[in-house]
Amino acid sequence: MTVSAKQTSGAASAAAPDTQVLDVSRLCVSVRAQGVLKPLVSDVSFQLRKGQTLALAGESGSGKSLTSLAIMGLLPPPAVQVTGGAIRLGDQDLTQINEATMRDIRGNRIAMIFQEPMTSLNPVLTIGTQLVEAIRAHDPVSRNEARSRALEALRAVRINQPEQRMMQYPHELSGGMRQRVMIAMALALEPEILIADEPTTALDVTVQREVLDLLRDLQAEHGTAILLITHDMGVVAEMADQVIVMKDGSVVEENDTKSLFAAPTHPYTQALLSAVPRMGDGVKPAKDAATDSVLRLDNLEVRFDIHGGLLGRVTHRVHAVEGVSLEINRGETFALVGESGCGKSTIARAIVGLAPYTGRIELKGQYLEGADAQERMSRCRNVQMVFQDPMAALDPRMRVGDLIAEPLVIHGIGTPAERATQIADLLHRVGLPAEAAQRYPHEFSGGQRQRICIARALSLKPDLIIADESVSALDVSVQAQVLDLLQSLKRELGIAYLFISHDMAVVENVADRVGVMYLGQIVEMGTGAQVFGNPQHPYTQRLIQAVPVPDPLHVRMSDVRLTGEVPSPVYPVGKSPRRVKLVNHGEGHLVSRSKPEVVE
């Protein structure tokens, strides 16, 4: 592809209509089940112009991914197929051409990047091999020529030391790097269209920012048309020129991004936008200082040994949690935020006894250390967990009632009759009908399953619920409902939450107090208003800056590009990271003056 019309500023400038590259008209996709065709996508039409970014937004099951797979000709055969409409690329109708012609188009004229960079690259082939084969699949160049073009592509996506990366395997690169490799692979042949299916959903927020910036820059350079598929309205607002909102396989609204966010017309779009958690919404006054402590961590440390050498001695240690102290009071939501690998989930595991630790954990004024097994078990009743994936957290072969009753059975509480009334009570409390007890988990939706998990956690009347990314896997509208449920339980029962999340906007909306974790240590801690309203530590500022804002008119404060990766928390035996010292910045707002670094 040659860049004929010079684009001045890629995404922002709308190209002339004659540069239309893709025309999807009245596309229908159906699945054949037991001989009956069931429509999954119906009557979807849109055009994509050169240099334009079109977002297909919607929640799970809206058909946005199927639409993109239909364009690529990659619908899962043989059950799912295009049953109507046309997809025109130039003068070809992609629904009519044969597989060999389609293969020439894939990767060459339409490229695609996917949600999961961790699994989207072949683990047993080097980065170089995978890049080179993508180039040579469409361009009959020599291996050396392809190699130098691959290097060029890696440089274009700002990967340092590209020669070495070429020889590495995917597992040796971080998630952000892998997604860049995917982008390099997709753009190496300068396709006219790039389909990005949730390109940043699996990435940390700072990495997400880097990848989004990169996509925008490359688009401005090459004039690539981007079809962006996402559920994240923040990403939509930052990236898209035009938005199509989909629901249940149909388009509910289409508009340019600014108008859509300013004045959504369809009720579904309105509901979707209002459910999106926004930064700056939830700054609420700090609660009256209740000093009724539920959980106190004192100098908590979790390290995992790495064995090596001839005798398998410990050579390195992962310093997952490094001297964390915090306190959670009754009826309070304490949020731990940070990027993957910062140790926030490890803290949760240590509290419930799933990870070995040193330091002290105090539950309602009683230490866990030194207690015998039975004593620990009864104290652990006060802490329950709700996990990220409600499908995996519920045994598919047990009835919902039995699932909820299981903690009671384990702790030997109540007679079967008493338990039955309690189950009905709990189901009612989380907004599910009592009949749900007789059914199995797969009969419920994701949000309902998370409610079941919450009911199970409530069954032992805990003082503290640890919510480890409990709403991250849910669609925004469902997420909002589950968050509401958690809030009302807090008000009614005085439960405290340890809320672990990577989603800054959600945290700001629910947390009374916040701790920001970096490399196993808390670098900033204070009330939500303090941390989000007046972030002091550079890492906190960076995290908050990186969050995509669901407002197309939002102007990013600085265009300082984030670079660099979080260093590894693995140290040789005998070395450990420097402990940061938290200094009171006023009214209990604790900030460290340095970053945790290795000390020789």
Place this chain on the structure above:
Amino acid sequence: MVAYLLRRIVQSVLILLGVSFITFLLLYVLPADPVRQIAGRSATAQTVQNIREQLGLDQPFFVQYWRYLSGLVQGDMGRSYLQKTEVSTLIAARLPATLLLMGAGILCELAIGLSMGVVAALRRGQTSDQALMIASFVAVSAPQFVVSLLLLYVFAVQLGWFPIGGYGTASHVVLPALALGIMGSGWYSRMMRSSMIDVLRQDFIRTAHAKGLTRSRIILRHALPNAILPVIAMIGIDIGIFMGGLVVVESVFGWPGIGQLAWQAIQRVDIPIIMGVTLVTACAIVIGNLLADIIAPLIDPRIKLR
């Protein structure tokens, strides 16, 4: 890598020690009396007693075991009771034939099994998939002596394509190798099928499609190396099962290998030979597993030898 190998070798020695102890113990408690076999039915009580003392079989178990072990450390596997020859000589003479048959058998097993598995996975749910899976079921269930006799009858007796038995030329190897490999090919085809189906569902296969690669390249370069990993681990374990098959197949085809030697020795309670063959077999299994473990990281860079 060196540290890993050293550790594995130490482990292997311990395994062989364990195998030798258990086998020796089993042969000791066995009601069959080797001396009766040597002396014959008409021998007097005195002769029997003499032979027993001569072979040291009147000693307590631990003394006998200790003697055997100290001989073994010096490279002495003992003498056959009946053939009056060094066990090591007997085994060394027959080992090449067995290794040849085993190699050919594994080749058959993998060639048939893996290709059946891959084809079935690619045709998943179609008639050819079902036919292949029925075939693999039959292969797994058919006893080896039945398969051997069937092959002999059809290809040697009726068609005359291959010799009925014996050892020497390439055509002698074909039928016994097939007889050995067919059962395993049934296992491998099922394993390969499910492994391949699993891999074909992975995201990176979708990426390969999205790059516009040809179907054959996707299957051979992307899917196969990933799908074959669990199979490699299986081959290491499989050698043990293979040895069982060798005893049967070598006897049917008159193949002069250690399987036949073992069969004769078991019938006559020739303890030194049974011990020798068992230990050689255990060695083969240990080496097979070690090889499988060393090959795996060559295919999958994520596997680290520790």
